[in-house]
């Protein structure tokens with residue numbers, strides 16, 4: 134069965150302008166679909182539609198079922214969007230992790246609101262630490278973190294909660310220096326290939342042709358209000 138099947142996906146803004154239409158994508162286990170295209174062509178909006186965070190037309194099926202049938206919060210733990218810049222959230226990353234792990238607990242069917250276990254917190258902290266994030270930063274307000282710190286912490290949560298089967302990464306390393314970028318890339322790809330992690334596929338927006346070549350197995354180009362797949366990374 135297809136992991137994620139996207140058919141005739143379209144998105145229109147509230148004032149009626151069409152951002153894109155007719156997008157087709159079938160995601161299989163092991164895919165790293167790199168999404169590229171000019172600024173403003175709709176890449177972020179596409180990822181938000183896949184995460185059921187944006188209204189859309191057309192059809193999305195995850196393992197043969199609609200997002201609605203999972204319930205949006207649970208669906209979003211399985212098909213998880215990691216924003217380029219997390220919206221200005223109140224509180225600290227640790228607060229956010231506490232909320233996110235509640236959905237994980239609910240997904241596991243424990244049924245208790247306080248069903249967080251220490252492992253929910255340990256893995257994201259461990260990943261972030263391996264990327265140079267000091268544990269103190271988890272207790273700092275989001276607004277007082279640098280772009281690169283915010284980006285690594287958001288990504289560590291997305292990976293480390295160990296619930297995402299599809300990760301939707303929106304320019305995940307855009308605020309990082311080259312060395313950090315390579316370390317984070319390697320970690321994400323290792324997680325995809327690890328039997329201990331539920332991660333099965335990634336949709337990855339990047340403006341870097343070098344990064345596209347390093348990480349991509351498939352290449353989706355957005356242009357002119359729609360998309361097409363290329364056999365190799367565009368140069």
Ligand SMILES: Nc1ncnc2c1ncn2[C@@H]1O[C@H](COP(=O)(O)OP(=O)(O)OP(=O)(O)O)[C@@H](O)[C@H]1O
Nearest residue numbers: 146147148152170171172173174175176177178179
């Ligand atoms: N809620 C909204 N209301 C109106 N217009 C929107 C909304 N969200 C996005 N847009 C517009 O839709 C277009 C696509 O935006 P999007 O952020 O998806 O582009 P992008 O390809 O990810 O750009 P970038 O590469 O610069 O990040 C832009 O013109 C943007 O201004």
